[in-house]
Amino acid sequence: MKKVLILVFIAAFALAACSSKKEAATKLASGTAAYDLAKDLMKTLPALDPEKSLALVTSRQFDVTSADTVKFLLDQYGAGAATQLKTLDAATLKSALERSALQLGERKLLVAAATEAKSVASPEEVKAALDAQYAQAGGEAQFAEMLKGRGLDLEFVKASIAEDARIQKYLQTLLAAAAKVTEEEIKKAYAEEKTASVRHILILTKDKTPAEKAEIRKKMDGILARAKKGEDFAALAKEFTEDPGSKETGGLYEDFGRGKMVKPFEEAAFSVPVGQISGVIETEYGYHILKVEARKKETQSFEEIKGQLESQLKERKQAAAFEAQLTSLKNKANFKVPGL
Numbered sequence: 001m002k003k004v005l006i007l008v009f010i011a012a013f014a015l016a017a018c019s020s021k022k023e024a025a026t027k028l029a030s031g032t033a034a035y036d037l038a039k040d041l042m043k044t045l046p047a048l049d050p051e052k053s054l055a056l057v058t059s060r061q062f063d064v065t066s067a068d069t070v071k072f073l074l075d076q077y078g079a080g081a082a083t084q085l086k087t088l089d090a091a092t093l094k095s096a097l098e099r100s101a102l103q104l105g106e107r108k109l110l111v112a113a114a115t116e117a118k119s120v121a122s123p124e125e126v127k128a129a130l131d132a133q134y135a136q137a138g139g140e141a142q143f144a145e146m147l148k149g150r151g152l153d154l155e156f157v158k159a160s161i162a163e164d165a166r167i168q169k170y171l172q173t174l175l176a177a178a179a180k181v182t183e184e185e186i187k188k189a190y191a192e193e194k195t196a197s198v199r200h201i202l203i204l205t206k207d208k209t210p211a212e213k214a215e216i217r218k219k220m221d222g223i224l225a226r227a228k229k230g231e232d233f234a235a236l237a238k239e240f241t242e243d244p245g246s247k248e249t250g251g252l253y254e255d256f257g258r259g260k261m262v263k264p265f266e267e268a269a270f271s272v273p274v275g276q277i278s279g280v281i282e283t284e285y286g287y288h289i290l291k292v293e294a295r296k297k298e299t300q301s302f303e304e305i306k307g308q309l310e311s312q313l314k315e316r317k318q319a320a321a322f323e324a325q326l327t328s329l330k331n332k333a334n335f336k337v338p339g340l
Contacts, residue, residue, distance in 0.1 A: 026067040034071040057105035059333040078150030119170035129165040178321035179314040193295040196269040199251040202243040205286040
């Protein structure tokens with residue numbers, strides 16, 4: 001399964017800095033778009049009743065409630081969010097709201113950290129961030145028209161983009177030290193195998209109970225035993241895998257590089273001997289079994305690829321440093337995710 005890195009360099013709206021005092025819970029006012037959307041969504045998920053405020057994320061400084069999350073989605077995506085959310089089944093809607101609540105909670109932590117660090121983006125940096133958004137839309141007028149079509153307020157969005165620039169400035173300063181890469185590290189990366197090709201079988205476990213997960217693990221152990229005895233792995237993947245991205249190709253993912261998959265998956269892909277089958281591996285998606293089909297080393301010379309390798313190593317180090325900082329902020333804030 002391809003890894004989805006949820007970083008924070010994108011615009012996420014309706015955010016404010018956290019004070020030392022815990023923020024008051026958001027209340028949705030009757031007659032507002034957010035209230036009406038919550039009212040509609042509670043037909044699918046009763047917990048979204050707009051007359052209540054269920055905490056999806058908690059911390060010492062703030063909670064992210066169901067009301068916050070519905071408002072966040074409207075502020076970020078506009079009227080289109082309402083249309084799309086109403087079409088989701090209960091499980092998909094629950095997952096979408098929990099992901100949004102987590103994103104909002106993590107963002108609040110970073111806003112607070114940037115405020116505490118007195119991180120300030122210069123007017124030139126804010127302008128550059130705005131200009132980048134205008135360029136993507138085809139110009140400032142087109143950007144304003146696009147927001148109008150989505151039901152979003154131009155000045156509100158501009159303020160949010162400025163906030164993004166401040167957070168990015170904070171992160172750039174924080175992660176600068178982590179980006180240092182030595183010549184030895186680059187040479188080691190060059191000597192490593194560059195890509196792997198695997199077949200895999202996945203059975204999903206998200207939102208499953210412990211008892212259901214135990215049954216899935218038992219099923220995977222049975223599939224693994226059949227694969228180890230020599231049954232065709234591609235045929236087993238077509239029969240059992242729940243990964244839609246590779247089911248029709250017999251579980252095949254070809255020539256992916258390091259840093260492209262979730263960590264336990266990647267570790268198996270680059271450590272299990274070629275031609276061999278892994279044990280049962282657990283990731284955030286579920287239980288996997290991998291068969292390593294091939295691995296390839298770099299074909300370009302060291303000098304040709306050195307700059308690219310250095311950039312890749314910097315990105316990995318910065319990503320790891322970011323995750324470590326976010327974890328530290330969560331621990332200090334007693335950040336919890338009870339969910340729906």
